[in-house]
Amino acid sequence: MTNIVEVRRLTKTFDGGLKALKSVDLDIKSGEIIALLGPNGAGKTTLISTICGITRATGGTVTIDGHDNVTAYRAARNLVGLVPQEINLEPFEKVINTVRFSRGLFGKAPNDAYLEKVLKSLSLWDKKDAKIMTLSGGMKRRVLIAKALAHEPRVLFLDEPTAGVDVELRKDMWQVVAQLKKDGVTIILTTHYIEEAEAIADRVGVIAKGEILLVENKTDLMTRMGQKTLKVELAAPVKTIPKALSKYDLTIESDGLLYAYDTATDRTGITGLLADLQKAGLKMTDLQTRQSSLEEIFVSLVSDKGVAVDKADVA
Numbered sequence: 202m203t204n205i206v207e208v209r210r211l212t213k214t215f216d217g218g219l220k221a222l223k224s225v226d227l228d229i230k231s232g233e234i235i236a237l238l239g240p241n242g243a244g245k246t247t248l249i250s251t252i253c254g255i256t257r258a259t260g261g262t263v264t265i266d267g268h269d270n271v272t273a274y275r276a277a278r279n280l281v282g283l284v285p286q287e288i289n290l291e292p293f294e295k296v297i298n299t300v301r302f303s304r305g306l307f308g309k310a311p312n313d314a315y316l317e318k319v320l321k322s323l324s325l326w327d328k329k330d331a332k333i334m335t336l337s338g339g340m341k342r343r344v345l346i347a348k349a350l351a352h353e354p355r356v357l358f359l360d361e362p363t364a365g366v367d368v369e370l371r372k373d374m375w376q377v378v379a380q381l382k383k384d385g386v387t388i389i390l391t392t393h394y395i396e397e398a399e400a401i402a403d404r405v406g407v408i409a410k411g412e413i414l415l416v417e418n419k420t421d422l423m424t425r426m427g428q429k430t431l432k433v434e435l436a437a438p439v440k441t442i443p444k445a446l447s448k449y450d451l452t453i454e455s456d457g458l459l460y461a462y463d464t465a466t467d468r469t470g471i472t473g474l475l476a477d478l479q480k481a482g483l484k485m486t487d488l489q490t491r492q493s494s495l496e497e498i499f500v501s502l503v504s505d506k507g508v509a510v511d512k513a514d515v516a
């Protein structure tokens with residue numbers, strides 16, 4: 202798959218010295234959905250607004266389909282649509298005029314047939330003559346997407362598209378994003394919601410303190426989530442693993458043993474392990490299983506960076 206966006210050693214230092222991006226490298230593949238996860242202040246918004254050319258980088262380069270976003274700003278900017286976090290719409294304007302105006306800003310010839318298709322795909326067609334102020338919050342968010350799509354961009358950036366929206370609306374938004382992907386639009390979204398990344402992204406990037414810590418295929422992360430451990434508490438803990446148990450992936454704990462196994466396989470090996478523990482004369486006092494989740498991977502990656510992550514960050 203070709204890269205539609207290439208970010209190389211991108212840095213952004215704000216006046217006052219805050220380093221919001223520290224030499225970020227990122228490739229975005231044509232046609233994919235990539236979710237950027239990170240706690241508050243990680244640099245997600247700065248990254249996408251710098252890629253779009255709205256915030257000026259302090260160093261490094263960004264190309265959009267080969268166009269440098271500084272030296273060929275117009276060509277690069279025409280290829281991207283940005284859905285901001287905040288609703289910044291003109292309250293007295295009609296929906297249709299809002300999207301027509303956006304299209305005009307990019308110097309595109311009027312094309313009401315295209316705008317009709319966009320509004321229909323976002324279930325906004327019956328609201329085309331409604332004033333923005335009469336719309337619900339969810340509809341306004343969809344108008345923001347329509348606005349960002351008005352000039353037919355190939356890459357769409359969505360900055361926390363579902364922050365503060367209810368579960369039902371969040372799922373509607375996921376469907377909209379899935380449909381856009383089918384229409385060939387490449388999508389980059391930022392989110393605090395791990396569940397959102399799991400539901401819709403092809404790849405997940407984790408960002409903290411202005412650095413990309415990981416970019417990985419979602420299914421690979423899921424496989425990692427398939428790792429489970431079984432804790433076997435023993436009446437008399439052991440110092441070495443008995444020979445009879447050497448074929449199992451065991452680790453010694455102060456009060457027993459930890460057995461790591463893969464939930465994706467048919468046989469976990471637990472039945473055999475329990476029988477062999479008994480045969481080896483080890484008396485069990487308790488058993489517990491636990492599963493590592495994407496949330497744990499995220500929290501441990503981010504806290505390794507010295508960032509405190511509270512529950513609200515990984516809802």
Ligand SMILES: Nc1ncnc2c1ncn2[C@@H]1O[C@H](COP(=O)(O)OP(=O)(O)OP(=O)(O)O)[C@@H](O)[C@H]1O
Pocket residue numbers: 215216219221239240241242243244245246247248
């Ligand atoms: N215009 C600005 N001037 C100075 N500092 C800024 C400016 N914009 C952002 N920052 C700082 O840059 C850092 C990254 O902010 P950014 O908004 O990119 O984070 P984020 O990951 O999008 O956070 P959130 O999830 O809260 O939206 C933060 O420390 C923020 O305070």
